[in-house]
Amino acid sequence: MPRSVSGVEMRKRQAAHIEAPPQVPGQPRPNTCCLCWCGCCKCLWSEDRMERSERQTCTKMDSIEAAEEHVSCRRHPSLDEVLSWSRSFEMMLRSLEGREIFREFLRSEYSEDNLLFWLACDELKKETDPSVVDEKARIIYEDYVSILSPKEVSLDSRVREGINQSLAEPSSLMYEEAQLQIYTLMHRDxxxxxxxxxxxxxxLANRRRTCLDT
Incomplete structure (x- = not known):
């Protein structure tokens, strides 16, 4: 007679026949997390992470900073251009290549935010849509004027108070005096x-060598 099978052994044999559902070739693996291997239920952690990602919006002056970062797409300035920067701060500031090399220097001195603030104010001046002006004015304030911002620029109390009063009815020129103050700081200091x-x-030395080689 065959030996009787114990309850423990029977359960082991039954478990051995249970297999994970076969994966169809080319079918992506279910979206799982560390708590739900099979993906048979929704993972609240994953959903929350995705929801936060979808809520992210461009609330900073990313377009300005990104535009200044694309150095590889630019031409190399000529020797005459580089020399002209030493004669005119305004000329350097209005040059895309000049701003980038100046920004590189400011970054080494931890004062890059002065230039970014100046650029943001310049962009605001070009806006005519009241809703866009309102949004950009608020972003500039949060980024560079608020005492809670890590990128706060140095403005005197009188200019800062004027900005605070203008926040009730923002305009494209509300940072004009502050922009001039930061311009003067960069120019003189x-x-x-x-x-x-x-x-x-x-x-400058590199441009001169290039001219000699040609």
Whole structure:
């Protein structure tokens, strides 16, 4: 007679016949998390993460910063252009290549936000749509004027108070005085050091070598 099978052994044999559902070739693996291997239920953690991702919007001056970062797409400035920057801060600031090399220097001095604030104010001046002006004005305030921002620029109390009063009815020119103050700060303080920095001198030497080679 065959030996009787114990309850424990019977359960082992039954378990051995249970297999995971076969995966169809080319079919993507179910979206799972560490708590739900088979994906048979919805993972609240995953849903929450996806919802947060979808809520993210462009609330900063990303377009300005991104535009300034695409250095590889730009032409190399000529020797005459690089020399002209040393004679005119305004000319350098209005040059795309000039701003980038100046920004590189400011970054080394942890004062890059001064230039970004100036650029953001310049962009605001071009806006005519009241709703866009309102949004950009708020973003500039949160990014560069608020004392809670890590990128706060240095403005005197009088200019800061004027900005606070203008927030009730934002305009495209509400940061004009603040922009001028930061412009003056960069011109008088950062620009002379920039001209004596290795960043500018190396670029100037490179342009001169290029001219000699040609």
């Amino acid at each position: 950062s620009f002379p050091r920039f001209l004596n920095s290795s960043v500018y001198r190396d670029l």
